[in-house]
Amino acid sequence: MSQTQPDWRIDAYRDMVRIREFEETSAKLYTQGLVGGSLHLAIGQEGTIMGTVGALASGDQITMTYRGRGHALAKGADPFALFAEILGRQGGTSRGKGGPMHIYDPEVGVMGTNAIVGAGIPIAVGLALAAKMEGASRVAMTAFGDGAVNQGAFHEGLNLAAIWDLPIVFVCENNLYSEMTPIKDAVRNDSLTERAQAYRIRAVTVDGNDVEAVREVAEQAIARARAGEGPTFIECMTYRYVGHMLGDPETYRSKEEVQSWKERDPILLLREKLLREKAATKTQLDAIEAAAREEIAQAADSAQKSPEPQLEEALDDVF
Numbered sequence: 001m002s003q004t005q006p007d008w009r010i011d012a013y014r015d016m017v018r019i020r021e022f023e024e025t026s027a028k029l030y031t032q033g034l035v036g037g038s039l040h041l042a043i044g045q046e047g048t049i050m051g052t053v054g055a056l057a058s059g060d061q062i063t064m065t066y067r068g069r070g071h072a073l074a075k076g077a078d079p080f081a082l083f084a085e086i087l088g089r090q091g092g093t094s095r096g097k098g099g100p101m102h103i104y105d106p107e108v109g110v111m112g113t114n115a116i117v118g119a120g121i122p123i124a125v126g127l128a129l130a131a132k133m134e135g136a137s138r139v140a141m142t143a144f145g146d147g148a149v150n151q152g153a154f155h156e157g158l159n160l161a162a163i164w165d166l167p168i169v170f171v172c173e174n175n176l177y178s179e180m181t182p183i184k185d186a187v188r189n190d191s192l193t194e195r196a197q198a199y200r201i202r203a204v205t206v207d208g209n210d211v212e213a214v215r216e217v218a219e220q221a222i223a224r225a226r227a228g229e230g231p232t233f234i235e236c237m238t239y240r241y242v243g244h245m246l247g248d249p250e251t252y253r254s255k256e257e258v259q260s261w262k263e264r265d266p267i268l269l270l271r272e273k274l275l276r277e278k279a280a281t282k283t284q285l286d287a288i289e290a291a292a293r294e295e296i297a298q299a300a301d302s303a304q305k306s307p308e309p310q311l312e313e314a315l316d317d318v319f
Contacts, residue, residue, distance in 0.1 A: 009270065010280055012054055012211050014288045016046040016267050019070035021296040022079060026069070026086060026100070029300065030246055035086050037099050040067045044241040045173060047266025049074050051206075051214025052141065052171045052234065055222055060139045061109040061127045063120030065173075066101040067240075068113035071143055076108040079296055083303030091306035095313070118144055118151035121170070125157045128168035128231075139225045143171040147178025149195050150186060158233070162199040167225035169218065170196065170233040173208065179244045180252045196233030208238030209266040212273075238266075 023041045030039045042049065045067075053062060053074035064071045069082055077093065085092030086100040093105045101115040111127060114120045124142035131138045148154050149172065161168050178186050189195060193203035202224070206217050214236055221232035239261040243250045274280040 008054075008215075009212065009274060010284075010288070012050045012215075013267070013270050013274065013280075013285065014292055015054065015074055016050050016211070016270065017289050017292040018079070018296060019046045019049060019073050020267060021293050022069060022073060022082070025296055025300050026083075027242075027246060029083075029087065029304075034304070035100055036088060037101060038066075038245045039086075039100050040065075040245045041242050042067045042070045042240065044261065044265070045175065045208065045238045046070065047211040047270070048171070048173050048208035048214055048236040048238045049143075051208070051211045052143065052169070052218045052236070054211075055215055055218040056109070056139065056141060057222075059109065059137075060141065060222075061111050061124070062140070063111050063124040063127070063142045064103075064113045065117075065120065065144055065148075066113055066115050067145070067173075068143065069100070069103060072103050072105060072108075072110045072113075075105075075110050077103075077105045077110055079299035080302050081105070083300050084306045087303055087306070088308060089303060089306035090309050091303060094317075096309050097317075118148035118153040120144060121148065121151075121153050121157035122160075124168055125161050125166060128161065128166035128225075129164065131167055132164070137226055138167070139222050140166075140168045141171060141222075142168065143173055145178065146172060146174040146176070146183045146192060147181070147186070148172070149192055150178075154195075158196060158199045158201060158231075161231040162201050165228065165230040167228070168231045169221045169225060170201075170231060171218075172233065172235045173238055174235050175238050175240045177240075177244070177252065180248070182252065192235045193233060201231050201233050203233040203235070205235040205237065208236030209261075209264050209269060211266055211270055 023043045029035050049070045053071050081093045088096040103113045120142050124140045128140035193205050196203035204217050206213050
């Protein structure tokens, strides 16, 4: 990264800290019994999130997994509205009806997280098809885990995107575990890019904890899509520090493995690089972190004060 482009990295650092703080605060709210259903956290995957979603334009659209609140933040969603949604409050993005696994905020291009593995893929393909039919310049992006590559929706979606040259970027967040199953035990492929290459889709693997490396390949993929050159598949090698969901006993991996990945924390790596290249000072980065924590804390506090939906609203927006 040249010294002429420090601003986006500093912004990315701020937003990665915001995402981490949002997820850690969500975990606290969950343990207090304030969040219903299951909560799946993306702690450790911030580099992948900001490197991909952070490269999109405001008019572009995304779909994500149930681990997608960080993606919504990266796309511009209001942290208050996100907290209110997972708390089931009226101030939420869907007035509290979606909960933590179903985030929808079309005003900023967030076209839905989904509790069904791989279900966001065909939706994003549809968004890309709509953009192409309308002659619009917008791009669709869909983020999914490594476990989704064995779903029929994955193969159907990639095939349609390939034969129609759709403006879409497929982001596989390979955190090595399909829920509790090691990906090496679920596929015979050495790299998941082989799955996309089978459909003649341009595919690349990148270090998902290096936000600059992710941003570079994402920008190229988005530019190709916007220029009408078809889809790209990006496999981001990353890791989640917590279990598949809160309450996961994590018997399928060792504490030593988790610790080894924490030593390559995406936020820490970016902080060290900014300091090493003198793109920011320790004082500046500390201030950015403090401001991010304060913003998230205030958003969570305000969300808890938002009223619950009224009973008579139960069937509103149900079709």
